[in-house]
Amino acid sequence: MIIGLTIVWILLWGAVTPTIVVGGILAAVFVVVVFPFPKAPWTWVLRPWPTFVLAARFFWDLIRASVEVSWFAIRPSGPPASAVLRVGLRTRSELIMTITSELVCLVPGSLLVELVPEDSAIYLHVLDAETPERIEQFRQSVLDQEERVVKAFAPREERDAVCAQVGS
Template identity: 75%
Template sequence: MWVLLWGAVTPTIVVGGVLAAVLVVTVFPFPKAPWTWVVRPWPTLVLTVRFLWDLVRASIEVSWFALRPSGPPPSALLRIDLRSRSELLMTITSELVCLVPGSLLVELDSEEGAIYLHVMSAATDDDIEAFRLSVLEQERRVVRAFAPRVERDAVCSGVRA
């Protein structure tokens, strides 16, 4: 970024940028994050494959909504209460959900443990319930992949962590 700001690549600019970065990081260090997490290879692979499948499926559905002769489907704003209380896991869950076409994260309330999502396809109560369950399943996959053992066991057993 420093080199782009100066518009030229010279040894003086590069060294000056490195020194400026070291100075900024030394004077203004990042706070320590209170998060604990682990990476479990198999659940992470399951999470990745399922996310990619959801991405492809939702992209086809959204394309069909755009091309079909009738108008757009009814949409809804939903509050979904997550079971995990970890801000990191709630953020990962909400990011994975909103990266899939057809939904948009409106708000993440970490104190309440809830996310608010705008859902594009909410024609029936069954559609809304299916979407809510898909978000909770995504959270369960995230928790299985990254949560510490105590939180993983609590969330996967259905108890709010």
Template identity: 85%
Template sequence: MSGRLPMVVGLTIVWVLLWGAVTPTIVVGGVLAALLVVAVFPFPQAPWTWVIRPWPTLVLAVRFLWDLLRASVEVSWFAIRPSGAPASALLRIDLRSRSELIMTITSELVCLVPGSLLVELVPEEGAIYLHVLDAESPERIEQFRRSVLAQEERVVKAFAPRAERDAVCGQGVA
């Protein structure tokens, strides 16, 4: 139960916020509802082993913000340019990491940037399927594929355990 305590507390807080008042009845009702939800819908305990490396995390954040700004300008241009929207494509990109946490973080960071949308994440195969807005040429598609793999590498350098980091990024990564 100790592992589920944060979930019960969090669900109780959401319950109280939804009711908009703090009374003993609402709090007790929230605790009971949270216990019921945790008992009926147990979350699997994921073996998440990860670290936070400050410098690679800063690099990841700065690069994400740069990609966000650049892509926002590009997508805005696509919306107002006279020739209309560019060709789009559905791409399968095979990631090198097999950690579901790393794959999820990578997928979220990629699809939060305008111009791409996560369609499916297949952790068993290590693949993500993305809808890409700017796919006018094979070069643009390859450039996008490389940018996703570079994002994965930044995520791995920032958060993955040493063994996985070395496997994905090569030996001797600082």
């Protein structure tokens, strides 16, 4: 952490001199001591095939949604109805909830409004919410994304618990 912060310090100054390097080290030590990172109880696993599936599907969603949002911008009938949706996630892991939320809101057409870890819920602003079917389709796409993230990164116990809920 100290090395990374020192590099940022040097980049901000735009020069490498002994004074700037020592100042960067002192500033980095100060930041790390005064503002320590909390100990995160997060554990995760990297599974290659589910991670590949997650990445491939994310890029497919990115391309598809970009085309849809572009069409909404130029279509003659104007912008579609939008809505704020609450999606209850099945995982209890804040790390998995955060990754899922980020992947969902990086795709054009949705925006994260709030993440509530106590309720395992996320609130999203959705661009295309003209019909109840579209809203339910979006809600299901978020749950499918959560399932892919869980299969790719969650520890075995979390993965088994979420996949058991999917099956029921």
